[in-house]
Amino acid sequence: MTRIPRPSILPGLFACFLAFAATALLAEEHKKPHAAAVAVPKDQVQVPKPPFTEGIFPCSQCHDPKSMAPNQKRRELKDMHTEITLHHGPDTRWCLDCHDAYNRDNLHLANGKLVSFNTSYQLCGQCHGDKLRDWRVGIHGKRTGMWNGAKQYLLCVHCHNPHSPHFKPLKPMPPPARPEAIQLKNGGAR
Amino acid sequence: MSTLRNFSRFITDTVRIITTGGPIYYAWVAFLLLLIGVGANAYIGQVNHGLIVTNMRDQVSWGFYIGNFTFLVGVAAAAIMLVIPAYIYDWEPIKEITILGEMLAISALVMCLGFVMVDIGRPDRFWHIMPAVGRLNWPQSMLAWDVLVLNAYLVLNYFVVTYLLYCAYTERHYVKKLVTPLVLLSIPMAVSIHTCTAYLYNGLASRPFWNSAILAPRFLASAFCSGPAILLILLQILRKTTKLSIKDEAIFKIAELMAYTMGFNLFLTAAESFKELYSGTEHMVYFQYLLFGVKGHNTLVPYAWASIICGAIAFLLFLVPKTRTNWVTLNIGCVLIYASVYIEKGMGLIIPGLTPDALGEIYVYTPSKTEIFVAAGIFALGFLVFTIMLKAAVPMMLGEFTINRSPKLDAAAAKSQEPA
Amino acid sequence: MTAQEPCQPSSGCQCPSTEEGSRREFLGLAVAAVATALTGCEKLSTEEFLQDKFTELSKSEVQTVIARLEKEYKEKYGKEVKVGNAPPVPGTIFGYALDLSRCIGCRRCVHACVTENNQSREPEIQWIKVLELEKEEGVNLQHAEHYYNPDEVPREGHFYMPVQCQQCKKPPCVKVCPVGATWREKDGIVVVDYNWCIGCRYCMAACPYGARHFNWGETTIPSKDVNPETHYLGNRPRPKGVVEKCTFCIQRTRQGKYPACLEVCPTGSRKFGNLLDKESEIRYVLENKRVFKLKEELNTQPNFFYFYGV
Numbered sequence: 001m002t003r004i005p006r007p008s009i010l011p012g013l014f015a016c017f018l019a020f021a022a023t024a025l026l027a028e029e030h031k032k033p034h035a036a037a038v039a040v041p042k043d044q045v046q047v048p049k050p051p052f053t054e055g056i057f058p059c060s061q062c063h064d065p066k067s068m069a070p071n072q073k074r075r076e077l078k079d080m081h082t083e084i085t086l087h088h089g090p091d092t093r094w095c096l097d098c099h100d101a102y103n104r105d106n107l108h109l110a111n112g113k114l115v116s117f118n119t120s121y122q123l124c125g126q127c128h129g130d131k132l133r134d135w136r137v138g139i140h141g142k143r144t145g146m147w148n149g150a151k152q153y154l155l156c157v158h159c160h161n162p163h164s165p166h167f168k169p170l171k172p173m174p175p176p177a178r179p180e181a182i183q184l185k186n187g188g189a190r
Numbered sequence: 191m192s193t194l195r196n197f198s199r200f201i202t203d204t205v206r207i208i209t210t211g212g213p214i215y216y217a218w219v220a221f222l223l224l225l226i227g228v229g230a231n232a233y234i235g236q237v238n239h240g241l242i243v244t245n246m247r248d249q250v251s252w253g254f255y256i257g258n259f260t261f262l263v264g265v266a267a268a269a270i271m272l273v274i275p276a277y278i279y280d281w282e283p284i285k286e287i288t289i290l291g292e293m294l295a296i297s298a299l300v301m302c303l304g305f306v307m308v309d310i311g312r313p314d315r316f317w318h319i320m321p322a323v324g325r326l327n328w329p330q331s332m333l334a335w336d337v338l339v340l341n342a343y344l345v346l347n348y349f350v351v352t353y354l355l356y357c358a359y360t361e362r363h364y365v366k367k368l369v370t371p372l373v374l375l376s377i378p379m380a381v382s383i384h385t386c387t388a389y390l391y392n393g394l395a396s397r398p399f400w401n402s403a404i405l406a407p408r409f410l411a412s413a414f415c416s417g418p419a420i421l422l423i424l425l426q427i428l429r430k431t432t433k434l435s436i437k438d439e440a441i442f443k444i445a446e447l448m449a450y451t452m453g454f455n456l457f458l459t460a461a462e463s464f465k466e467l468y469s470g471t472e473h474m475v476y477f478q479y480l481l482f483g484v485k486g487h488n489t490l491v492p493y494a495w496a497s498i499i500c501g502a503i504a505f506l507l508f509l510v511p512k513t514r515t516n517w518v519t520l521n522i523g524c525v526l527i528y529a530s531v532y533i534e535k536g537m538g539l540i541i542p543g544l545t546p547d548a549l550g551e552i553y554v555y556t557p558s559k560t561e562i563f564v565a566a567g568i569f570a571l572g573f574l575v576f577t578i579m580l581k582a583a584v585p586m587m588l589g590e591f592t593i594n595r596s597p598k599l600d601a602a603a604a605k606s607q608e609p610a
Numbered sequence: 611m612t613a614q615e616p617c618q619p620s621s622g623c624q625c626p627s628t629e630e631g632s633r634r635e636f637l638g639l640a641v642a643a644v645a646t647a648l649t650g651c652e653k654l655s656t657e658e659f660l661q662d663k664f665t666e667l668s669k670s671e672v673q674t675v676i677a678r679l680e681k682e683y684k685e686k687y688g689k690e691v692k693v694g695n696a697p698p699v700p701g702t703i704f705g706y707a708l709d710l711s712r713c714i715g716c717r718r719c720v721h722a723c724v725t726e727n728n729q730s731r732e733p734e735i736q737w738i739k740v741l742e743l744e745k746e747e748g749v750n751l752q753h754a755e756h757y758y759n760p761d762e763v764p765r766e767g768h769f770y771m772p773v774q775c776q777q778c779k780k781p782p783c784v785k786v787c788p789v790g791a792t793w794r795e796k797d798g799i800v801v802v803d804y805n806w807c808i809g810c811r812y813c814m815a816a817c818p819y820g821a822r823h824f825n826w827g828e829t830t831i832p833s834k835d836v837n838p839e840t841h842y843l844g845n846r847p848r849p850k851g852v853v854e855k856c857t858f859c860i861q862r863t864r865q866g867k868y869p870a871c872l873e874v875c876p877t878g879s880r881k882f883g884n885l886l887d888k889e890s891e892i893r894y895v896l897e898n899k900r901v902f903k904l905k906e907e908l909n910t911q912p913n914f915f916y917f918y919g920v
Contacts, residue, residue, distance in 0.1 A: 138891045139709075139899070139919065142878035146866040147890070148699075159877070167877060169762035173717035177734040178757065179247035179553045184239050184827060185732065240850040241809075242733060242827035251814040251824060311809020311824065311851030314654060318663075318789040318808050325663050325790055325806075333788035333812055395908045396782060396818035472752055548820035549741060549773060550751035 047153050050117045057117070059104035070101040087164040089127075098123060098162070124156045131156075199593060200359050204582045207591060211581060222574040229567010232560045233308055241311055243560040249553035250544045252309075254561040257536030258568070259305035260387060261416075264409065264535060266298035266343065267384040268417020270377045271447055277373050283440035288373070289354055289587065290428075291421060292347045293579045295380075298417075299344040301572035308564050332393055336386045343379045346372060351579070358586040360593050384409050391543065399476035399543040402465075404458055409535075411455035415448050416531035419524040422448075426517070432584050442515055445523075449508035452527060456505055459498070459534075479552070480542040487552050490541060493533050501530035663790065664803040664842065675805070676842065683847060687833040694841045696864040698797035704858050705798075705885040705892040706869075707901065708772060709919035712879040715740050715763040715770030719871035719880065723774075726859060726870035727845035728837050730829035737823065737856040738774045738871060745769055749904075749916075774871075775800060775821040775856035776904065776912030783813035783822060792853070798885075798913050799858050801843035807852040814853060818905045819912075825850045858882075885913065 050057075062068060062080075074094045077084075086093060100108040107115045107123045115122045125132025134140035138151060141159060145151035159167060211219075236243050246253045272291035276284040307313055318324035319337055328334035350372050357364040388406035395401055425441055428434045466477040478484050480494045507513045507523035514520060546552045557565075585591035657678060661667075667675065676693045683691035720738045729735045741754040745767050754771075764770060781800050784792055791807040794800045814822045828850045840846035841861035848854050859869035863882075872880040883890030892915075895901065901915040 134919065137894050139881060139894060140878065142875060143891075144868060144873050147863065147868055147883050148866045148887075167714070169764060170714060170716045170876065171761060172715060172759065172763045173721050175717075175757040175759045176720075176736050176739065179249050182242070182247060182733045182826065184242050240825070240827040244826075247826065248814065248820070248823050251811045306810075309810070311811070311853075312807065314659060315789075315806070315808045318791075318806060325666070327788055327790040331786050331788045331790075331812070333786065333810065337788065390812075393786070394782065394816050396816055396905075472750075475752055544815070546752065548751075548818050549739060549756070550754045551756050551820075 047118065047155055048158065050120065050155055050157055052117075057105070059099075063104035065102050070096075072096060072101055084163050087166070088162065118155075120162070121156050124162075196360055196593060197356065200356055203359070203591070203593075207585065208578045208581045215577075215581065218577065219574065222570040222577070225570030226567045226574065229564045229570065232563035233567065236308070236560055236564065237313065243558060245555055245558040245561065247553060247555075249547040249551055250541065250555040252540050252544065253555055254536070254557035254565055255305045255309035257540045258565055259302050259309070260409075260539060261532055261535040262298045262302045262305065262572075263340070263384055263387045264413030264531070265417040265420065266295040266302065266340075267380040267410070267413045268421075269295040269347070270380040271414055271418045271444060271451075272421070273373055273377055273380075275443060275447070277370060278377075281443070283437040284443065286587070287425065287434075287436055287440065289351060289583065290424065290580075291418075292351050292376070293576060293583060294417070294421060294424075295347045296344065296351065296579065297572045297576035299340060299347070300575050301568050302340060303344075304568040304571060305565070308568065332386065332390045336383075336390060339379065339382045339386050343376070343383050346376055346379060350376070351583075355583055355586050358589070358592070361589075381410065384413050391539070396548055397543045398473040400539075402462060404462060408455065408458045408462065411451055411458055412531045412534060415451040415455050416528050418444050418448050419528045422524050423521060426521070428580070428584065433588050433590075434584055438515075441520075445508055445514050445520060448527070449505065449514065452501065452505040452508060455531075456501060459501075475546060476542045479545050480538060484546070484552060487545075487554055489554050489556065490537055493537055497530045497533035497538055500526040501534070504530060658805065661805050663806045665793070672842075679842070679846065683836075686847070687831075687836045689833060689836060689838060691836065691838045691840060691846070693846050694839070694861055696841065696861075698795050698799075699864055699866075701884075701886055703798040703885045704777065704863060704913060705883060705890075705896075706777070706858065706914045707881040707892055707895040707899075708914070708916050709877075709879040709881070710769060710771060710916050711918045711920040712877045713740075713770045713772060713875075714877055715742055715758065715765075715768075716876065718874045718876060719772060722870045722874035723856070725835065726837055726862070727857075728831055728840065728847050729854075730825065730827075730831060730848075731835070732830040733827045735823050735825070735829075735854070737821075737854070738772050739820065740770055740772045742768050742770055749902075771916065772871075773819055773821065773904070774914070775858075776819055776910065776914040777856075777858060779911035779913065780909060782816040782818065782908075782910060786812045786816045788812065795843075797864070799843075799860055799863075800855075801857055801860065802853055802855065803843065804846070804848050804852045804854065809851040809853065811853065818908050818910065822853050822855045824853050879919075 063070070074092075077095070081095075086095070098107050100106045100114055103114055105117075107117065107120060109115060109123060109126055121132060121135065125135075131140050135153075135156070138153075141154060141156070143151055143153055156162075161168075244253065244255075269288075269291035272284055272288045275281045276288045307316065310316070319326060319334075321328075321338070326334045326337065328338065350369060354364055354369065385406050388409035391397070391400035392402070392405045422441055422444060425436050429436050463477065463481075466474045475484060479487065480490050482488070483491050504523045504527035507519050507526070513523070541555055545555070582591075589595075655678075657674075661675060662671075664672070664675075672695060676695060679693050680691055683693075717740050720736050720740060723729070723738050724731070724736055727737065729737065739756065741751070741756060742758040742765065743749060743754055747753045749771065755768075758765070758768075777794075777798050777800050779794075779798070781792075781794055784794055784800060788810060789806060789808055792800060792802045792813055809824070811824055814824060825848055829848055831847060836847065837845060839861055841857075841864070844857040844860035859867070859871075863869060868882055869880075872882050881891050881895055883892035885892055887893065895917055896915065899917040899919060901917040903912050903915060
């Protein structure tokens with residue numbers, strides 16, 4: 001006679017999933033700054049999708065731990081992702097400091113905890129805590145919306161390329177007209 | 191009833207006397223009307239296109255018009271240089287000619303009003319500034335004060351002049367009890383108009399060049415030393431062209447008083463210069479722009495130094511009795527001091543106050559053609575007003591033209607008495 | 611153009627006496643006046659000529675004025691332009707903060723403001739001016755460059771400071787206006803009644819920040835670029851000969867939106883909010899960052915603060 005799985009496993013798995021989700025949520029709640037800063041109510045934070053390069057996500061398309069074993073040796077990449085130049089911190093920084101070796105669809109914190117790309121600010125805030133604190137209250141970086149209502153945030157990576165985060169210079173818009181150049185047009189200004 | 195009839199005759203006779211004259215008179219009036227026409231034409235262009243036809247821009251938002259306005263308020267205030275010796279010191283030689291100073295004040299005030307009208311961006315909204323009709327922001331705004339005192343001074347002078355001439359015309363003595371207090375009142379009022387105008391600039395913390403405590407005293411000093419200069423020249427002309435008797439000592443006394451005010455003016459200028467140049471703060475940049483030029487921009491420098499040098503020479507010419515009583519040097523001195531103060535009040539006050547602007551930008555302002563033509567028109571208007579007043583006033587003062595006598599009547603009477 | 615001529619003696623209430631103008635001269639002036647009126651500027655309706663100051667108008671009079679303006683704009687620009695009249699939001703005083711360590715001088719705020727607020731394109735008016743300052747000199751306006759135009763900003767050794775109306779608590783412009791055409795609203799915005807301003811430009815001389823701008827000529831905005839959502843005291847198209855300035859996008863902020871300059875800033879250097887709200891971002895800046903006020907010694911008490919976010 002074949003053994004059928006006990007029915008209690010499915011609810012058990014579901015319960016584990018819920019527990020995991022709850023822990024993740026609680027952990028994030030716990031990460032919120034204390035009463036000194038302005039708390040950002042969850043329902044008013046809208047963060048757009050991360051600005052992935054076309055087709056690059058999910059990373060697990062290629063980086064399946066079973067088919068491609070992670071090579072954790074610190075090196076300069078020669079086969080793929082050669083277009084990425086890493087200018088972020090000391091020379092000893094490399095990819096797997098942020099990208100999780102076994103779970104390429106996530107990033108990871110220093111303690112190994114996985115962080116989704118959708119909430120990558122948690123990772124940035126690990127080192128750049130003061131920026132994270134200011135970002136949460138809308139002081140760091142662009143935040144639009146209503147001054148007395150819902151706000152629209154951006155992820156850190158929307159302005160700062162994580163591989164080369166220095167804000168890139170822009171071409172300025174044209175300077176104002178000099179007062180000497182402001183004259184009556186021929187035929188009258190009427 | 192008879193007063194009303196007399197007054198209407200006064201008016202009609204005045205019209206008659208100012209519309210008849212010799213060829214020089216007609217030529218002069220025609221010239222002035224031509225200039226007024228040129229100015230009016232330029233002003234129409236300005237009304238059509240907006241103030242963009244001037245060279246004023248955001249960086250230097252006041253220019254030639256307001257500079258002339260400021261100078262002419264000083265000229266209007268200068269009438270009291272005649273009033274004080276005449277009425278306070280009861281000095282007869284000047285008493286007869288005080289009215290000329292008041293007429294100068296009226297003409298100057300007409301020009302002041304003209305310059306304000308052409309400077310504002312919406313002349314159609316001029317009624318907004320009238321006390322009962324519009325909404326005057328008094329007492330907060332110094333411009334509101336200026337509107338009130340300038341018009342009050344104009345009305346006062348106008349009334350006194352009209353009354354005095356009417357009395358002369360009707361061959362009556364004017365009522366001293368009425369005139370003397372009014373004339374004495376004109377002394378603080380003259381001080382008030384120029385103090386008010388000075389406070390216009392003085393009260394602006396945003397313009398360090400103007401925000402100096404001695405601005406109002408400087409205004410008064412320069413007004414009193416320049417306004418009477420026109421009068422001195424005019425008195426000499428009137429002496430030669432009419433039977434008006436003006437004693438030498440009257441002219442020399444005015445010149446002497448002017449010498450003292452010139453000295454005081456030079457002292458105040460020196461005081462201002464010392465404070466700016468010795469303390470050497472960043473606020474010095476305005477003075478620098480005026481006297482030495484800043485970052486290669488030195489349009490004003492020759493004018494600024496010309497103003498100072500002319501003022502100093504005029505001071506010496508007026509101070510030394512020998513040159514003061516010499517007609518040639520006296521008149522040279524008059525022209526020099528007039529030019530000196532005209533530059534000082536116009537380009538020497540408005541432009542450096544606004545250059546560099548509030549954010550440090552230097553825009554080099556020089557008046558445009560439109561501004562010069564409109565200003566010429568307004569000056570011509572003032573001269574015309576003064577000419578016309580003189581044309582009527584001098585015969586009345588001399589007793590040649592009264593309700594019973596007029597040059598035409600006399601000529602007609604003489605003709606009828608000729609043997610046929 | 612009107613009955614008021616530049617040559618009228620005194621305040622215009624007196625008939626010119628014969629002593630001050632011959633009949634010939636008066637006729638000449640009258641002809642000039644008529645000619646001016648005929649060739650003169652745009653049609654001036656009697657209602658517009660006689661319109662009282664905005665704060666003195668009754669509710670129905672305001673509606674009449676707004677209807678007239680909307681009709682005029684429709685004729686001029688060929689599109690429906692709404693002129694709003696939203697009052698201040700109760701319990702609000704607006705404050706603005708600008709992060710000098712983040713501004714890169716790209717001038718996107720300048721042009722977003724021009725578009726949002728219907729500023730004249732020709733002759734050009736810009737309510738925001740970005741100054742390029744030298745790092746060595748700090749905030750020193752005598753060493754400011756107004757017309758910088760490098761290929762890329764920020765330029766080495768320089769930092770950038772946008773200046774616009776500071777919406778002062780003690781505005782010198784309000785103090786000096788002879789007709790009271792400019793005043794401070796309850797939410798802190800200093801506004802101009804464009805139909806009451808006489809264009810004397812005293813306020814421009816009084817402003818220490820160069821924040822007020824004058825319509826030297828007839829305003830020109832291409833019809834397609836006209837922003838149809840306007841406020842009477844804010845971004846409705848202005849006539850020539852009047853003063854205008856930043857109003858903290860009164861047409862937006864009184865509806866709860868951010869000013870256009872803030873929305874477009876790519877570096878998030880601009881912060882805005884209600885100073886009376888303890889939880890607002892502007893209060894956070896004042897509490898946690900070091901702010902300074904421009905030309906603070908003049909005691910204008912601006913509601914615009916510069917800070918260093920880093």
